[in-house]
Amino acid sequence: MIGMFRKELRENAKWAMLIFGIILLSIYPLMRRHDPLLMFELADAPFAYFMPIAGLLLGLAQTCLEVRADNWAFVVHRPVSRRQIFIAKCAAGLLLLFVSLELPCLLAAAWAAKPGNLREPFSARMILPSLAVALNAGNFYFAGMVLTLRRARWLGTRLLPIGLAIACGFAILLTAEFWQTLLLITVAQTISALAAWGVYSTSGESGAGPFSRFALGTMVWAGVIGIGAGIVGFMGIFQTTTSWTQWRMQNDGNAVLVTTHLRDNQRTFSVTDLAGNRLPQFDGVDLDDPAHAGLFVKFRGGLIDNRLIDWPASVLYYRGSYRTDMPATIPLRAIAPPGVRVRAACMFNAQRGLIEMYDPTTRLLSGTVGPSGFTPARATPTDRFASELLNLPEQHLNHTLAFASAVYWLELDHRRVRQIFAATSDDPVISAMESVPEKDPTVFVATRTRLHVLRPGSEVLFTVPLDPDLAHNWYMPTVMSANHHVLLWSGKMAPEGPPKPLVVEYAADGKLIRRLEPPPYRATVSMTPQRAGALGVIYPLAALPLYREWMISWLFQIGDQTWWMFHGWLFASSILCVAVTILLGRRYGMRTGKTAIWSAINLLSGPGGIVAMIALHELPARERCAACGRWRFAGQQYCRHCDKPLPPPAMDGSEIFEPEDLALA
Amino acid sequence: MTSDYAIQTHHLTRYFGAKRVVYDLNLAVPRGSIFGFLGRNGSGKTTSLRMILGLLAPTWGSSTLLGHDSQNLPPEVRARVGYLAEGHPVFGWMRVRDAHSFQSQFYPKWNRNLFNAVLEFFRVDPNTRARNLSRGERAGLCLALALAPEPDLLILDDPAIGLDPVARRSLLESMVYATRKTDRTIIFSSHLLADIERMADHIAVLDYSILRAQCSLDTFRSCVQQFVLTFDGKPPELPAIRGMIQCIPRANSLRLTIANVTQETRALMQSLGASRIDEVPISLEDAFVSYLGGSFETGQLPAAMPPEPVAGGVA
Numbered sequence: 001m002i003g004m005f006r007k008e009l010r011e012n013a014k015w016a017m018l019i020f021g022i023i024l025l026s027i028y029p030l031m032r033r034h035d036p037l038l039m040f041e042l043a044d045a046p047f048a049y050f051m052p053i054a055g056l057l058l059g060l061a062q063t064c065l066e067v068r069a070d071n072w073a074f075v076v077h078r079p080v081s082r083r084q085i086f087i088a089k090c091a092a093g094l095l096l097l098f099v100s101l102e103l104p105c106l107l108a109a110a111w112a113a114k115p116g117n118l119r120e121p122f123s124a125r126m127i128l129p130s131l132a133v134a135l136n137a138g139n140f141y142f143a144g145m146v147l148t149l150r151r152a153r154w155l156g157t158r159l160l161p162i163g164l165a166i167a168c169g170f171a172i173l174l175t176a177e178f179w180q181t182l183l184l185i186t187v188a189q190t191i192s193a194l195a196a197w198g199v200y201s202t203s204g205e206s207g208a209g210p211f212s213r214f215a216l217g218t219m220v221w222a223g224v225i226g227i228g229a230g231i232v233g234f235m236g237i238f239q240t241t242t243s244w245t246q247w248r249m250q251n252d253g254n255a256v257l258v259t260t261h262l263r264d265n266q267r268t269f270s271v272t273d274l275a276g277n278r279l280p281q282f283d284g285v286d287l288d289d290p291a292h293a294g295l296f297v298k299f300r301g302g303l304i305d306n307r308l309i310d311w312p313a314s315v316l317y318y319r320g321s322y323r324t325d326m327p328a329t330i331p332l333r334a335i336a337p338p339g340v341r342v343r344a345a346c347m348f349n350a351q352r353g354l355i356e357m358y359d360p361t362t363r364l365l366s367g368t369v370g371p372s373g374f375t376p377a378r379a380t381p382t383d384r385f386a387s388e389l390l391n392l393p394e395q396h397l398n399h400t401l402a403f404a405s406a407v408y409w410l411e412l413d414h415r416r417v418r419q420i421f422a423a424t425s426d427d428p429v430i431s432a433m434e435s436v437p438e439k440d441p442t443v444f445v446a447t448r449t450r451l452h453v454l455r456p457g458s459e460v461l462f463t464v465p466l467d468p469d470l471a472h473n474w475y476m477p478t479v480m481s482a483n484h485h486v487l488l489w490s491g492k493m494a495p496e497g498p499p500k501p502l503v504v505e506y507a508a509d510g511k512l513i514r515r516l517e518p519p520p521y522r523a524t525v526s527m528t529p530q531r532a533g534a535l536g537v538i539y540p541l542a543a544l545p546l547y548r549e550w551m552i553s554w555l556f557q558i559g560d561q562t563w564w565m566f567h568g569w570l571f572a573s574s575i576l577c578v579a580v581t582i583l584l585g586r587r588y589g590m591r592t593g594k595t596a597i598w599s600a601i602n603l604l605s606g607p608g609g610i611v612a613m614i615a616l617h618e619l620p621a622r623e624r625c626a627a628c629g630r631w632r633f634a635g636q637q638y639c640r641h642c643d644k645p646l647p648p649p650a651m652d653g654s655e656i657f658e659p660e661d662l663a664l665a
Numbered sequence: 666m667t668s669d670y671a672i673q674t675h676h677l678t679r680y681f682g683a684k685r686v687v688y689d690l691n692l693a694v695p696r697g698s699i700f701g702f703l704g705r706n707g708s709g710k711t712t713s714l715r716m717i718l719g720l721l722a723p724t725w726g727s728s729t730l731l732g733h734d735s736q737n738l739p740p741e742v743r744a745r746v747g748y749l750a751e752g753h754p755v756f757g758w759m760r761v762r763d764a765h766s767f768q769s770q771f772y773p774k775w776n777r778n779l780f781n782a783v784l785e786f787f788r789v790d791p792n793t794r795a796r797n798l799s800r801g802e803r804a805g806l807c808l809a810l811a812l813a814p815e816p817d818l819l820i821l822d823d824p825a826i827g828l829d830p831v832a833r834r835s836l837l838e839s840m841v842y843a844t845r846k847t848d849r850t851i852i853f854s855s856h857l858l859a860d861i862e863r864m865a866d867h868i869a870v871l872d873y874s875i876l877r878a879q880c881s882l883d884t885f886r887s888c889v890q891q892f893v894l895t896f897d898g899k900p901p902e903l904p905a906i907r908g909m910i911q912c913i914p915r916a917n918s919l920r921l922t923i924a925n926v927t928q929e930t931r932a933l934m935q936s937l938g939a940s941r942i943d944e945v946p947i948s949l950e951d952a953f954v955s956y957l958g959g960s961f962e963t964g965q966l967p968a969a970m971p972p973e974p975v976a977g978g979v980a
Contacts (some may be wrong), residue, residue, distance in 0.1 A: 003770040011758060070822075073720050074754040078771045079744035147867075184975045203720065621683030635680045637725040648689050649875045653907035654924040654956070656870075658880035 001085045008062065008092035015061050016096035019054045021102040023047070031111060034363060036120045036331075036345070038112055042105050043129030043323055051101050052169060055137030056162070059144025063200070067148060072203045082201045089200075090193065090538035097141055101134035111340060115365065119345040119358035120329055125178075129323040132172055132181045139165035139185065142192035146219065149196075151204040153357055157615060161195065163218065163223025164188055174312045178322045191215045206616045217612035224608035228538025235531045240264050247501050247518075249297040249489065251482055255503055255518060258287065274518045299476040299489060301394040303431040303446040308471065308493055318393045326392050333396040338438045346412055348401070353384035355401075357412070367415070371408070374415035389570075391431045398455070402432035407542050409446050411458050420458040421445045430470045435479045442486070444477045446470055451477070453510070462510025473502070484508045532562035536569030542604035544570070578600040580610055588617050589640065590634040671696045671818050671850035672717055677726035686712045688874040690726070694867070699840075701865030701882075702854035705957055708871045710854040711751055713851055714822050718748060731818060744772055747816035751823045753807040757796030761789055761806055765813075769770050772814040783809035783839055787832075801832025808839055821853035825860055833857075837864055858950045872957055882949075889952040890926050894919045894939040906933055913956040922947070922955040 026046060030038050031591035039049070040059070066072040070342060076082050105127065113122040143165045151407040152158035168188040190592040196211025199205070207213035243261040250256060261268045271282035279546045285292055306318050314320035325331070330348040332355065344357040344366060355369040365377040375381040389395070390402040400420075401408040420443060423429045434456070445452040449469045453461040466475065468490075476489040490502040505513040511586055527535075581602045585595030602609035621634040627644035638645050672694035679687045687709040694700045704710045715721040717728050717870060719735040728735040731788075733742045751774060755764060761784065769775040784791065787805025789798065798806060804824065811819060821840070822963075825833045837860060841850060855861055861868060870878040870884055889910070894900070895918045904921065908930060911922035919939075923930060932944055 003767060007756070007767055011756070067754075068754070069715070069720075070750040070752045072720070073715065073748065073750045077718060077720065077743065077746075077748045077750075078768075079773070080771055081740060091921040202722070205722075216829040618682055621680060621685075634683070634685065635724050637676075637678070646689070654877065654910045656878040656880050656885055656924055658884045 001080060001088045004080070004085055004088035005092050005119065006365075008089050009096065012058065012062055012093060012096055015058055016100040018095075019058070019100040022050065022054075024100065025105070025651040027104055027108050031108065031117075034118060037325065038118060039105075039109060039126035040323065040325060042131055043133045047130065048133050051133050051137045052140040053164065054101060055097055055140035056144040056147075056165075057428060058093060058097050059141040059196075060148045062089065063148045066200075067204070069203055083197070084202050086197055090196070093141060094138055097137060098134055101137055105134065116363050119360060119363040120325075120331075120347050121352070121356055123328050125322060125328055126325075128178045132178065132185070132323070135182070135185050136165070136169055136172060136188075139192050142196040143219070145196040146192070146199050146216070147202050149199045150206070150216075152615070154331060157220075157611070160223030160227075160611070160615070161192075161219035163221075164192060164219040165416075166226055167222045167486050171321075174315055176315050176321050177560045181322075188274040191218050192372065194399060195219050213616055217609075217616050219336050220612040220615045221605055221608040224611045225538065225540070227604075228534075232531055232535045232538070235528075235534060239528050239531065246491075249503070250489065251297055251480065252516075253297075253485065253487060253505055255501075255516065256282075260287075270391070274478075277582060288602075294356070297478055297480060297487060298436060299478050300436055301433050302474050302476045303433060303444060303451075303470065304391070304474040305430045305470045305493075306393060310493075312524070325491050329552050330389060330392055330395050332401075332410065335410045339622060340413045342413045344412065348395075348481065349391055350389060351388065351426065352381075354381055355412070355417070357415070359490055369412065369415055369417060371417065371419070385602045388584075390429065391433065394433060397615045398433050399441070400432040400434055402445070404428040407432045407443075409443075418458075419455060420456065421452060421469070423447055433477070435477060437481075442479050446475065451475070451488070453477075453506075461508070464504070464510055464512070466504060485513060527562060529562050529565045532565040533569040536566040537573040538607060539570050539573075540604060540606045540608065541570060541574045573606055574603050577606055577610055581613065584610070584613060587619070589620055589636060669696060670694055670726065672730055672852065673696075674713075674717065674728040675726055677713065677716055677720065677728055678724050678927055679709075685874050687716070687723075687871075690871075692717075692728075692869055692874050692876065692879065694850060696850050697848050697852055698867045699773060699865050700850065700852040701861040701862055702852060702871065703856065703858075703868055703953065703957075704854070704871035705856060709874045710824055710871055713871065714820055714852075714854060714949075717818060718746070735852070744774070744814060745817040747811035747814060749807050749819075749821040749824050751810045751826060753800070753803045753826075755795040755798075755803060755806060755810075757794065759795050760791070761795065761798075762791040763805065764795060764810065765791070768810050769813070770870045774815050776813050776815050779815070780809045780813035782842075786839055786842075787835055799832075800827050800862040801829060801835065801843040804828055804832060804836055805839070808836060812839070817849060819849065819851045819853075821851065823854050823856075823857060825857055825975060833860065840864060856952045861953075862949050870953075870956060878956070886949055886952065887925050888926075889922065889947060889956060891945050891947040891955075892921045892923065893941075893943045893945055894921065894933060894934060894937060895941040895943070896938065897940050901937055903937075904933065906930060923954070924956070 016070055027042065030041055039168060066075060076085055109127050112118050112126070129421045143162045146161045147158060150158065150161070165188065168184060171184055173365060175181045175184060191523040192215070194212045194215035195207070198207030198209065198216055207216050241263045245259045247255055248256055248258045255274060257272045257274065257276070259270045259272075261270070267288060269282065269285065271279045271286045273279060285295075287295070306314070306320070309318050309320065314333070319326050327350050330350065332346040332348055335346050336342050343360060345360055347356050347358070349356050352368070357366050357369065358364065359366045360541045362652060367374050369379050370381050370383045371385060372383050385401075385403055387403045387405060390404070391398070399410045401410055401417060405423055406419050406426065408417040409420045410417055413622070421432070430446050430448055430507075432443065432445045434443045441456060443454045443456055445454065446466060448471065449466055450463055451466050452463045455461065472493055473490045474493060478487050478489055479485070485508065486506040488504040488506075490504065492500060501518060503514075503516040503518070507513055577597045581599045582595060585598060590598070600615055602613065605612075618635070620636070622631045623634050624630070625632040625639040625642060625644065626647045628642035630639070632639040632641065670693045672692065674692040677687060677690040677692070679955055690713055692713070702710050703715070703926055712721065716723045717730055717735055719730070719738045722736060729737060731742055731745060733739065756767075757769065767782060769777070783805060789802045789805050795803065795806065806825065811821070828836065840853070841864070853864070865882055867881050868878065869876060880888070898917060900914060900917065900919045906921070906923060908925045909921060909923050913920040921934070921974050
């Protein structure tokens with residue numbers, strides 16, 4: 001086994017060196033421009049594309065010679081089990097792959113960790129994003145083996161097994177923690193490795209046992225689902241007509257409904273009041289025109305408890321994943337009054353609980369800022385921010401630095417922060433932000449149950465209760481320029497059914513002017529019935545209960561109007577799959593029990609299951625049974641109608657056997 | 666009986682989709698024999714050998730190799746079986762000496778002297794990369810790799826393919842050299858009749874996936890006979906003659922090649938009204954050609970050939 005391992009290492013080292021060289025060359029420009037996000041860009045394009053391709057090509061290169069049965073026989077016919085040969089092969093291949101992919105990233109990390117190269121603090125977790133992409137390349141490596149070795153009728157079905165690796169690549173984009181990514185990759189890689197083993201050990205057939213066959217079927221199924229999703233997405237290209245509805249707030253505080261119609265890339269708008277009456281003053285107004293930007297109130301950001309944001313929105317929209325620089329390093333942008341330049345790159349280092357200021361020229365740490373002020377780089381800071389920084393996703397917009405116990409105002413042009421709010425222990429701060437205009441902002445501090453409106457100088461304007469509180473709702477506050485009233489736009493944290501907005505308006509002294517809870521409105525469907533139907537055809541029935549209702553709506557934009565279309569086709573497709581399975585089972589000569597199992601699988605897995613079934617079975621030839629005259633399967637020794645064996649070849653007297661009874665053995 | 670045979674197959678059958686490649690193969694290779702496996706291209710020789718070696722699963726049927734089930738050969742049995750695959754595969758990037766050290770570490774028994782002797786016989790430079798070897802040299806390297814573990818059974822799949830006469834002769838001589846160990850069994854497939862005649866003491870003939878003959882070479886030679894029937898006029902319509910494998914009509918004669926000639930056969934020939942019946946000597950090569958290609962003289966498939974099944978394939 002060691003010999004085979006060494007041989008594989010030696011044989012494929014050239015490919016690994018090529019991969020290593022290409023990645024190193026691609027990293028070099030990022031290092032030259034001292035890109036602060038260097039380590040995170042290693043998990044982004046082009047690396048996120050190249051690493052899987054490298055895995056695929058290495059798997060292909062390692063097995064392409066063994067496509068020929070003679071070469072394969074030469075490799076496996078030796079006094080070592082086939083399993084050991086396969087393990088040695090994979091161990092060498094994966095070692096080469098991971099070293100060639102991750103070593104350049106580790107070199108880049110070592111470079112980034114050296115002071116003066118990047119103007120940001122380095123932490124070991126920055127290696128994780130590129131490590132995840134490199135590990136996922138292992139899936140593509142096994143897929144490459146399967147693609148190369150597996151016999152298939154045509155290129156399309158040969159390529160299908162790559163679907164699992166691609167699906168896994170997308171799925172890890174949705175994971176929040178590295179261990180989740182690792183778990184996902186481990187599961188996918190186990191399946192891929194089993195399928196590769198099955199194909200390798202049988203020299204291209206569909207598997208050596210139930211596990212490897214199941215694994216290969218899963219890979220093919222994932223490929224079909226991927227193609228189906230691609231078709232649904234592709235159909236969207238031809239969807240030139242769509243419309244959607246949003247709430248917007250006029251400058252005078254009136255809420256209106258704006259429906260945007262998109263037809264042949266032309267956008268038109270229709271604006272109605274809450275009762276649905278057309279507002280003629282908006283007729284013919286192009287709301288995209290910057291000249292009309294002042295018609296509606298602008299909201300700059302939200303007061304939100306980002307720890308309560310549900311997956312996957314937390315990952316996709318709020319950077320709640322290990323693949324981003326947050327929460328370890330939070331870049332600070334709004335650090336001084338408008339127009340004042342600060343010659344420093346400022347980061348909040350969550351591990352140290354300090355603001356770090358880097359010289360933009362030397363990229364060296366010039367000092368740190370804590371609650372009590374600036375400390376030069378070489379000195380030990382006197383104090384630190386005690387708790388976790390809040391409102392991370394919108395920190396770059398705000399001068400406020402929010403912690404559970406206090407809110408600070410950034411004045412880094414003076415190398416200091418100023419505390420503007422202190423919370424009580426029973427009502428901690430959840431979020432803080434400021435509103436436009438930037439030169440005269442108003443600060444909003446939300447605790448769990450109250451909203452505090454204050455000036456940057458810490459003068460409290462008013463305090464009002466938040467009902468519902470931040471555990472249930474998010475709030476977008478603004479100050480209306482016309483009357484300096486505070487307007488709050490609120491919505492549910494978890495989207496459940498149609499949007500239910502809430503509008504609250506306070507006077508400048510905190511007096512409640514109005515509280516408006518408009519009736520829920522029905523969002524206009526953006527997916528056409530045809531696309532919804534196509535999605536229903538390909539969507540596996542088994543996955544239906546796995547999704548919460550809003551998730552389907554959110555991911556696939558299926559509205560109430562096409563809901564029946566999606567579900568109708570989903571159930572019709574599932575039933576059709578069962579019928580097709582029964583017919584195929586007969587054609588393949590399967591026993592009733594096996595056909596029943598496949599029917600159940602295909603009911604739940606949809607058309608992907610049918611393709612997997614076809615891929616896993618060789619269509620048997622048929623011939624007339626010499627005994628009963630009915631069609632029998634040539635690949636089965638006994639006729640399933642009369643149970644008679646296939647007759648031996650007829651003799652014409654020219655046969656020569658010695659001893660003679662050999663022919664009858 | 667098992668101990669008398671190095672290889673035994675029982676109803677070994679293999680389909681590739683709709684294509685029947687080997688059908689109901691019952692083969693027994695005596696221990697210590699040099700066994701020639703003969704057949705035309707595509708007759709199923711390589712597929713049979715792969716099933717026997719456990720490299721390919723049969724559609725049904727079974728086989729044993731040195732007394733062990735082919736599909737579950739333990740490594741220690743594989744160590745006793747040398748195999749030279751068709752096309753002489755080697756790792757092209759390896760030097761000959763690297764190929765030696767790579768291969769030798771897998772085998773508990775490795776005769777370095779034998780390996781070197783075969784290389785020397787083929788004039789192979791150990792420092793040459795395998796991809797730079799000529800076909801003959803590559804065949805020599807493969808044979809050396811197969812012989813060096815001193816296997817009890819040597820399976821050679823068309824070893825002389827693509828070789829010039831000199832290289833072929835060297836290969837055969839090496840095989841003769843290898844059989845000095847008397848209990849070693851060699852099975853080799855070929856469609857080169859001269860090689861079979863020179864080397865084999867037993868043969869099996871596979872024709873269109875069906876085993877048509879399995880016997881000693883002498884038996885085969887004696888069983889296939891050729892007759893010239895001369896008539897005064899035009900030869901009559903030929904009745905069905907059991908065992909007839911070829912009939913070549915002339916203006917006033919018929920040349921018949923018949924296997925397993927019996928008294929009934931002779932009586933039938935007599936009854937045709939021929940003025941003369943001469944038994945003419947037939948070379949082994951002619952006998953083989955008649956046996957394997959004779960049916961094509963009339964454009965008919967052999968009678969033993971069942972009709973091909975319909976449809977099939979993989980997705």
